[in-house]
Every structure is written in C-alpha cells, then in structure tokens.
Amino acid sequence: MVKVELVRGDITEAPVDAVVNAANSSLLGGGGVDGAIHRAGGPEILDACRDLRASRYGRGLPTGQAVATTAGRLPARWVIHTVGPVWSRTEDRSDLLVSCYRNSLAVADELGARTVAFPAISAGVYRWPIEDAARIAVETVKVTSTEVAEVTFVLFDDRAYEAFAATVS
Known part of the structure; x- marks a missing residue:
C-alpha cells in the first residue's frame, strides 16, 4: 500500500523521484x-515537451493521460505531465480526474519511480472544488495498484492542505 504524505509548499522543491505537473494539453x-514547473525546471523541460508535440502528441496530450519528461533543474529526476479536466456543473468528469492520478502512477511505475509528488490536479484554474478534488485524489492513489512507495501531495495553500488533511485522516 502506498504511503500518503501531505506537505504545504512548493512542488518544484519536492525531493522525490517524479513530480506530477498539472499541465495543459499543449505541454508548452x-x-x-x-x-512554476517550467520556470524552475528550465528550458530542458520545454525542449522535451516540444519533442513530444513533434512526435506522439501533435494535437496535444489528451485529458486524463500522462507522459514523462526530464525534470531539468528540479530536484526530481522526472516530470510526469497530466492534463486534468475542467470542472463542470452539468457534466460529471470525475472519471477523467481519476485517470490523471492512475495514469501518472502507471508512468511512474514505467520509470521505476518510488516517490512521487502530486499537486491538487484541476483544483486551480480548472475550478474543481477542492474538497472533491482532494477526495478523488486520495482515494484514487490509495486504491491504485502501483510500485510507488510514497506519494506526497504538495499543496500550495492552507485551504487545499486542510481539504486533503480531512480526506487522509
């Protein structure tokens, strides 16, 4: 079973094997x-993302999918990019949010990553309600079969941290 940790802080500073990026479909x-990940990681990440766009993902990375690149100057070895769904009042897109976490863990397994840091995917500009985003994230990580030993949710503010803490306990 995966050990789940919570940290309030900056995901670009996470000392893990892989950092998950809540990317947009362009990967750019x-x-x-x-x-934040692109700025802190430097041009190596953008170059790797451009290569992905030129090869497998010419139309962009589909929502719910995940792909890895170098982590550039980050303390992590890899960045796993995943595109979260935009929250909708009229359509249940929670299966796509679940897919972000499952597919990111599957990519981590392919890489041999044992420690992974996740942000609260879709809970920022994609407007997913933080309590629901936290529930989906934690439940999905706990039930997904993976070789990852430790998942750290790195949360940017107190509200997100409290929502995740309420779900973990």
Missing part, C-alpha cells in the same frame, strides 16, 4: 503549477 507551459 502555462500558469499555476504548470508555469
């Missing part, structure tokens, strides 16, 4: 976690 950087 953006705001929030995505922008």
